[in-house]
Structure formats: C-alpha cells, structure tokens
Amino acid sequence: MMLIDTHTHLYSEDFKEDRAAMMQRALNAGVTKMFVPSIDSSYSAEMYAVAKEYPENVFLMMGLHPTHVKENYSEELAFVEKELASRTFYAVGEIGIDLYWDKTFLKQQQEAFQYQIQLAKKHQLPINIHCRDAFDEVFEILEEEKGESLSGIFHCFTGNKEQAIRAVDCNMKLGVGGVVTFKNGKIDQFLHEIDLKNIVLETDAPYLAPVPYRGKRNESSYIPLIAEKLAHIYTVSPQEVAEVTTQNAKAVFGI
Numbered sequence: 001m002m003l004i005d006t007h008t009h010l011y012s013e014d015f016k017e018d019r020a021a022m023m024q025r026a027l028n029a030g031v032t033k034m035f036v037p038s039i040d041s042s043y044s045a046e047m048y049a050v051a052k053e054y055p056e057n058v059f060l061m062m063g064l065h066p067t068h069v070k071e072n073y074s075e076e077l078a079f080v081e082k083e084l085a086s087r088t089f090y091a092v093g094e095i096g097i098d099l100y101w102d103k104t105f106l107k108q109q110q111e112a113f114q115y116q117i118q119l120a121k122k123h124q125l126p127i128n129i130h131c132r133d134a135f136d137e138v139f140e141i142l143e144e145e146k147g148e149s150l151s152g153i154f155h156c157f158t159g160n161k162e163q164a165i166r167a168v169d170c171n172m173k174l175g176v177g178g179v180v181t182f183k184n185g186k187i188d189q190f191l192h193e194i195d196l197k198n199i200v201l202e203t204d205a206p207y208l209a210p211v212p213y214r215g216k217r218n219e220s221s222y223i224p225l226i227a228e229k230l231a232h233i234y235t236v237s238p239q240e241v242a243e244v245t246t247q248n249a250k251a252v253f254g255i
Contacts, residue, residue: 007202011046014206026220092120093128127152178210
C-alpha cells in the first residue's frame with residue numbers, strides 16, 4: 001500500500017536525534033513520498049540537506065510561512081523568489097494567513113500570501129495553504145486569484161462543510177491529518193459529503209499526531225492511521241483510500 005505524506009517538517013529539530021530511524025519507519029509503513037513545506041530562509045539549509053539525503057522520497061516546497069511574516073518580510077519574499085528561480089520545487093508553501101498567534105502583521109500576511117500565489121502561477125506550481133483563525137481573510141484573496149492556472153492543498157483543513165466546498169471550488173484539495181482522529185476535530189462529521197477525490201493525506205509532523213499518539217511527536221509513519229480513519233468515514237477499504245489519495249497528491253504536485 002503506497003501512501004504519500006503531503007505535509008511534513010522533516011528538517012525539524014524534533015527529529016534531530018533519530019531522523020534516519022524515523023524515515024525508515026515511514027518507508028516501512030508504505031509512506032514512500034514526503035512533501036516538505038518551507039517556513040523561512042533560516043530553515044533552508046536543513047531542508048535542502050534532508051532532500052539531498054533522501055532524493056527518491058523527499059520533495060520540497062518553497063514559501064514564507066504566515067507566522068514568520070515580520071518586519072523583514074520583503075527580504076524573505078525576495079529569498080523565496082530567488083530560490084524558486086534556481087532550484088526545483090513542487091509547490092509554493094506553506095503560505096497563507098494565521099491570526100491565532102498574532103494579528104500585528106495581518107496586512108503584511110495578506111500581501112505576502114497574494115504575492116506568493118502570483119509566484120506560484122508564474123512558475124506553474126501548486127500552493128500549500130496555511131489557514132488558522134483566518135478563513136474569511138484567506139478566501140478573500142484565494143477567490144480573487146482562483147482560476148485554471150491555480151491549484152493546491154488547503155493544509156490541515158479544520159473548517160466546516162461550507163468552507164470545504166469553497167476550498168474545493170477554488171481547485172484546492174483538503175489536507176487531512178491527525179485532527180480527523182480527534183473527538184473534537186469536527187471535520188469527521190461532514191467529510192463523507194466531500195468526494196474522496198478532493199482529499200490528500202498529511203501529518204504536519206512533528207505536530208498534530210493522530211490518536212493514539214495525540215500529544216506526542218508526530219511522524220510520517222502514522223499516515224496509515226489517517227487512512228484507516230478515512231476508510232471508516234467513507235466506508236471504503238484503507239487500500240482504496242491509499243490509492244485515491246495517492247493519485248490526488250500526484251496530480252497536485254505533478255509527479
């Protein structure tokens with residue numbers, strides 16, 4: 001059973017002590033492809049090193065994470081633009097708006113999000129959206145920019161059914177991870193009404209580990225737990241979930 005983790009921070013400090021063992025567990029679990037989002041320029045060296053070590057398994061994105069949009073955001077966006085022009089990436093991400101931690105840089109987050117969507121269009125790449133407490137703000141920009149030339153993933157989707165439909169209408173897949181296994185996760189209540197062809201699997205490792213590992217470090221080898229939960233929600237086999245979501249991910253990333 002081949003599985004894809006469409007969002008994992010493999011370069012995280014949390015994996016520093018046992019990254020090789022963690023990667024082997026993922027491969028043993030059938031997770032053969034892992035897509036790695038960018039945060040800001042300070043993480044790029046570690047990100048590139050992991051990709052170099054696992055060239056058959058690790059696929060990189062490039063972007064400025066909304067929580068890292070600060071006073072120097074113009075310099076960070078220039079870095080993103082330069083890297084996109086000089087290396088191979090599979091998406092622009094993770095990008096978006098986050099108002100959970102801090103609303104100080106909302107205007108700059110909006111500017112950075114729209115600018116990076118336009119970079120994605122320029123380079124014919126999908127986007128990977130981070131949205132926290134900011135659905136209205138994200139959709140305002142996304143719906144302005146939507147079109148046949150724009151596709152991507154709404155990472156760690158935690159919205160309601162109406163927001164899920166809006167995301168799909170913008171040519172986005174829904175990234176489903178550990179939250180779907182949480183008792184208070186809520187998305188499991190309506191997900192069966194969203195066609196499986198619009199779903200991809202993710203961990204967001206090292207964050208948001210699924211039950212029974214909730215509260216502990218997450219890792220890509222837990223993707224089968226997400227697939228099993230979706231199999232239950234959609235009343236299909238885990239094998240079918242694996243096949244459909246893998247094809248969905250391949251289609252988004254163009255691999």
